[in-house]
Amino acid sequence: MPHHWIPNSSYDIRKKMLEYVGVKDVLDFFNDVPEKLILKEPLKVGYGRPLTEYEVKRVFNNVISKNKLPPIPSFIGGGVCHHYVPSVVKAILSRSEFYTAYTPYQPEIAQGLLQAFFEYQSVMAELYGVDIVNASMYNGSTAAAEAVLMSSRVTKRKKVLISKAVHPEVRDVIKTWCFGAGLEVIEVNYDVSTGETDLKDFESKLSNDVAASLIQSPNFFGVIETKMRRFIDVTHNAGALAIVYSNPIALGVFEAPGALGADIVVGDTQALGNGLNYGGPSAGVLGIKEDKELLRQLPGRLIGMTKTVDGVEKGYMMILQTREQHIRRERATSNITTNSALEAVASVVYIALLGAEGLRRLGEAILGRTEYLIRRLRSVKDIVAPLFANGLYFREVSFKVVGKDLSEVLKKLASEGIYVGPQLSRFYEELPNCSLACVTEVHTLEDIDTLVSKLSEVLGGG
Amino acid sequence: MTYRQAKWGEPIIFELSKESKQSFIIDDMFKEYANEALSKIPEDLRRKSALKIPNLSEVEVVRHFTRLTQMAYGVDVGPVPLGSCTMKYNPKVSEELANDQRVTELHPYQDEETAQGILEIMYLMQRWLAEITGTDECSLQPPAGASGEFTGALIIKKYHIDHGMHYKNEMIVPDAAHGSNPASSAMAGFKVVKIPTDSDGETDINALKAALSERTAGLMLTNPNTLGIFESKILDIADAIHERKAFLYYDGANLNGIIGVVRPGDMGFDIIHLNLHKTFAAPHGGGGPGAGVVCVKKELKEYLPTPIVDYDGRKYFFRYDLSKTIGRVSWFYGNITPIVKSFVYLASLGPAIREVAEISVLNTNYLLKKLANLKGISLIYGEGRWRKHEFVVSFDKLRKETGVNAEDVAKSLLDRGIHAPTIYFPLIVPEAHMIEVTETETLENLDLIADAYKEIVEKAYVNPEELKKAPKNTSVGRLDAIVANHPNTLAPTYKHVLARK
Ligand SMILES: Cc1ncc(COP(=O)(O)O)c(C=O)c1O
Numbered sequence: 001m002p003h004h005w006i007p008n009s010s011y012d013i014r015k016k017m018l019e020y021v022g023v024k025d026v027l028d029f030f031n032d033v034p035e036k037l038i039l040k041e042p043l044k045v046g047y048g049r050p051l052t053e054y055e056v057k058r059v060f061n062n063v064i065s066k067n068k069l070p071p072i073p074s075f076i077g078g079g080v081c082h083h084y085v086p087s088v089v090k091a092i093l094s095r096s097e098f099y100t101a102y103t104p105y106q107p108e109i110a111q112g113l114l115q116a117f118f119e120y121q122s123v124m125a126e127l128y129g130v131d132i133v134n135a136s137m138y139n140g141s142t143a144a145a146e147a148v149l150m151s152s153r154v155t156k157r158k159k160v161l162i163s164k165a166v167h168p169e170v171r172d173v174i175k176t177w178c179f180g181a182g183l184e185v186i187e188v189n190y191d192v193s194t195g196e197t198d199l200k201d202f203e204s205k206l207s208n209d210v211a212a213s214l215i216q217s218p219n220f221f222g223v224i225e226t227k228m229r230r231f232i233d234v235t236h237n238a239g240a241l242a243i244v245y246s247n248p249i250a251l252g253v254f255e256a257p258g259a260l261g262a263d264i265v266v267g268d269t270q271a272l273g274n275g276l277n278y279g280g281p282s283a284g285v286l287g288i289k290e291d292k293e294l295l296r297q298l299p300g301r302l303i304g305m306t307k308t309v310d311g312v313e314k315g316y317m318m319i320l321q322t323r324e325q326h327i328r329r330e331r332a333t334s335n336i337t338t339n340s341a342l343e344a345v346a347s348v349v350y351i352a353l354l355g356a357e358g359l360r361r362l363g364e365a366i367l368g369r370t371e372y373l374i375r376r377l378r379s380v381k382d383i384v385a386p387l388f389a390n391g392l393y394f395r396e397v398s399f400k401v402v403g404k405d406l407s408e409v410l411k412k413l414a415s416e417g418i419y420v421g422p423q424l425s426r427f428y429e430e431l432p433n434c435s436l437a438c439v440t441e442v443h444t445l446e447d448i449d450t451l452v453s454k455l456s457e458v459l460g461g462g
Numbered sequence: 463m464t465y466r467q468a469k470w471g472e473p474i475i476f477e478l479s480k481e482s483k484q485s486f487i488i489d490d491m492f493k494e495y496a497n498e499a500l501s502k503i504p505e506d507l508r509r510k511s512a513l514k515i516p517n518l519s520e521v522e523v524v525r526h527f528t529r530l531t532q533m534a535y536g537v538d539v540g541p542v543p544l545g546s547c548t549m550k551y552n553p554k555v556s557e558e559l560a561n562d563q564r565v566t567e568l569h570p571y572q573d574e575e576t577a578q579g580i581l582e583i584m585y586l587m588q589r590w591l592a593e594i595t596g597t598d599e600c601s602l603q604p605p606a607g608a609s610g611e612f613t614g615a616l617i618i619k620k621y622h623i624d625h626g627m628h629y630k631n632e633m634i635v636p637d638a639a640h641g642s643n644p645a646s647s648a649m650a651g652f653k654v655v656k657i658p659t660d661s662d663g664e665t666d667i668n669a670l671k672a673a674l675s676e677r678t679a680g681l682m683l684t685n686p687n688t689l690g691i692f693e694s695k696i697l698d699i700a701d702a703i704h705e706r707k708a709f710l711y712y713d714g715a716n717l718n719g720i721i722g723v724v725r726p727g728d729m730g731f732d733i734i735h736l737n738l739h740k741t742f743a744a745p746h747g748g749g750g751p752g753a754g755v756v757c758v759k760k761e762l763k764e765y766l767p768t769p770i771v772d773y774d775g776r777k778y779f780f781r782y783d784l785s786k787t788i789g790r791v792s793w794f795y796g797n798i799t800p801i802v803k804s805f806v807y808l809a810s811l812g813p814a815i816r817e818v819a820e821i822s823v824l825n826t827n828y829l830l831k832k833l834a835n836l837k838g839i840s841l842i843y844g845e846g847r848w849r850k851h852e853f854v855v856s857f858d859k860l861r862k863e864t865g866v867n868a869e870d871v872a873k874s875l876l877d878r879g880i881h882a883p884t885i886y887f888p889l890i891v892p893e894a895h896m897i898e899v900t901e902t903e904t905l906e907n908l909d910l911i912a913d914a915y916k917e918i919v920e921k922a923y924v925n926p927e928e929l930k931k932a933p934k935n936t937s938v939g940r941l942d943a944i945v946a947n948h949p950n951t952l953a954p955t956y957k958h959v960l961a962r963k
Binding site: 043049053081149304 | 476514516524608729
């Protein structure tokens with residue numbers, strides 16, 4: 001039956017085309033398919049029949065209204081948080097010259113896209129303090145996994161050291177990828193007083209057969225790894241590569257991991273005008289310092305500036321493609337094909353909109369709110385905040401509830417329109433009754449006060 | 463068709479503005495707390511030098527990126543017949559609905575009770591895609607097709623290890639396969655065994671049988687294959703693979719040509735990935751994001767990445783208890799916005815999804831017939847076979863006779879306002895154009911594409927030099943790949959550009 005998304009399904013056109021090709025029925029095109037495989041019945045998909053646009057909107061609205069958003073911005077953390085997405089970012093992302101384009105394999109007709117990717121690579125390199133950033137990985141978790149595999153190819157070693165304070169789902173992803181590559185993952189404990197990676201444990205597990213170490217700052221607990229430089233130095237002393245995972249939104253105020261000596265930097269762009277999208281998509285950042293071996297092993301697409309063949313004009317195109325799957329096949333540096341191009345564009349638009357000044361102010365705005373949240377939480381009886389008393393926090397704060405079941409507390413809060421979480425016991429058995437709370441530029445003083453007063457109400461009341 | 467792409471000599475963002483402007487405003491209500499917190503941060507961890515990123519006003523940013531979009535070309539501008547990529551029209555209703563706040567502002571760790579809507583969508587997608595593929599369960603977690611392949615390869619690896627067959631360490635991949643197939647196999651630790659294509663354009667079944675051994679872990683295949691030809695001996699292939707206790711993996715990038723007509727599961731495939739950004743109309747985003755879905759037969763269900771969505775008749779919930787799971791291949795639950803777009807697409811078409819295959823195949827064979835007899839074009843493989851979602855032609859003859867190669871033809875198409883197809887792939891076809899017009903191209907545009915090819919090859923025989931100079935109607939002329947890739951001129955960031963000045 002004809003459909004408006006399928007122009008040649010109209011009866012007359014279909015007939016005319018079949019005649020031109022010289023077949024009676026479209027099914028004739030399938031004469032090489034074993035007869036018994038041809039479906040005799042329509043598939044049971046959708047809602048039993050094609051829907052009009054206004055019907056599908058109604059169906060969608062009925063379903064999606066079962067999602068609940070809190071009246072004040074969510075305080076849920078866990079690596080991704082509610083951040084503001086500027087209207088400018090939405091406007092540019094809705095330009096269909098960009099979003100309906102394919103990967104720019106024909107550079108002359110895709111200069112605008114390529115320039116946007118080039119600018120993404122450039123601003124990210126500046127933010128992370130490295131020389132080269134690729135055109136994106138799927139997200140922060142796969143960027144970290146790619147970095148780990150890459151470090152093993154560069155060093156020809158088969159072990160990696162990963163801090164337990166790194167996002168648990170990032171660690172899970174790395175473990176799965178390492179199962180494929182035949183690498184061994186060694187986890188390093190965190191220090192219970194600071195929430196930072198335990199330097200002693202780190203040093204004791206480091207050896208000359210370790211390919212790389214991975215730490216995250218701010219880490220999963222929201223804690224800044226204050227001994228970052230030390231971790232990097234001892235990693236280098238073992239002849240291993242230092243991989244640092246950082247949130248780009250913190251880098252307006254914090255020193256770039258590259259400047260602290262990291263060989264490979266990774267991160268995720270969720271905070272940079274990307275929305276939450278129930279966890280994805282976002283773009284994964286992966287950058288390296290300028291080094292021939294690292295560059296040779298770099299996964300993913302890379303854009304470079306070049307000239308026209310007559311040497312007159314500048315232009316952009318994909319470069320060093322011999323690393324990639326479509327050329328190098330089983331010897332490629334990664335299988336990645338589709339990446340997160342549009343989310344990368346979102347983040348460069350976002351960064352352009354804020355500029356150096358805006359990024360600094362944003363970092364401070366979040367830092368200030370974090371400080372305020374900690375102070376207010378501290379004042380609540382039956383709450384241990386922050387969980388790691390000697391840690392320094394950014395954006396996310398871990399805390400513990402005493403004397404009441406945290407699940408009940410969070411449920412009650414949610415029913416009052418205050419969303420907090422996730423519970424740390426979901427990932428850390430040894431940390432029962434603990435939770436994260438996240439504050440960003442979207443939270444006002446009143447929001448944080450409401451959170452804290454509701455929390456003490458729930459804890460205080462029977 | 464006449465075409466002129468916009469040409470802005472648009473500066474790089476770093477050189478956009480001479481003056482520092484008021485950039486996007488961020489409040490400073492928490493300034494004193496921020497100062498207090500800053501004072502506690504060790505000196506060496508505080509950013510010392512200001513970021514070298516300009517401060518721009520809003521209008522400057524908007525104009526800059528709007529101009530860049532004018533120097534791009536997507537399906538909304540005109541045909542993008544990239545073979546293997548399934549660049550179909552992306553319905554606007556999908557865009558509008560997926561941008562709903564109740565999708566974009568949903569936190570992955572919020573209580574499942576408050577996310578029942580999205581879980582229902584995910585659950586229905588798992589069911590619908592299992593029905594479409596003829597399998598039993600699906601995971602929406604892989605963010606793209608290639609990660610779906612990697613997921614599948616890991617499932618195969620883990621299954622064999624769990625069953626004491628550590629020695630199964632070879633993955634068979636046809637020479638016509640997409641590069642991500644061997645790359646994903648290698649990432650999962652497999653040795654890749656390559657097998658050839660026969661002159662009929664199908665996987666050489668004798669070579670396949672000769673390559674099989676107890677070491678065979680699986681075969682990665684796409685059907686229809688990258689030549690657009692249906693592997694007619696698929697049932698024999700499946701038997702041969704299964705006899706060896708190996709698995710048949712389906713690369714679903716080419717599903718568009720058979721969707722609703724035949725199902726990979728019925729052909730004997732055990733593991734299947736789908737590219738929602740191809741077959742299911744989620745836009746490609748200039749290179750991503752996409753969404754890969756992996757579907758498996760019952761026997762492999764427990765191996766899927768966790769979590770998957772389940773339903774107990776009352777509410778939807780995540781299941782983490784798959785007993786043999788390979789673990790997570792990516793964080794959270796997958797690329798949700800493309801999944802929602804494809805949900806809207808499938809909900810809209812419902813059982814009419816079969817129309818997609820029928821018309822895409824009709825369009826393919828219509829255009830092939832128009833091109834097949836043009837001077838300088840040949841088929842190489844599968845003469846006389848119907849194509850499904852796409853076809854591949856070779857310009858080898860044209861190159862030998864005129865010096866005009868597949869790239870020159872591609873660039874000449876750009877000048878006529880038509881995006882070039884995939885070129886030089888599959889590698890087994892010299893001077894290849896791989897053309898996939900999908901079901902969403904109009905008859906008028908198919909004729910337009912055919913006319914453009916005709917005009918180009920005719921010109922090749924009279925004025926090849928002109929084609930060598932193409933493109934000239936795009937925002938820049940042909941680019942120099944040597945300058946782009948040479949170590950002395952390599953410039954992947956603005957800093958490199960400055961250093962080279
Ligand atoms: C045949 C084939 N297989 C696999 C892939 C990889 O899929 P993705 O780009 O979604 O990773 C593609 C497309 O790029 C393809 O065309």
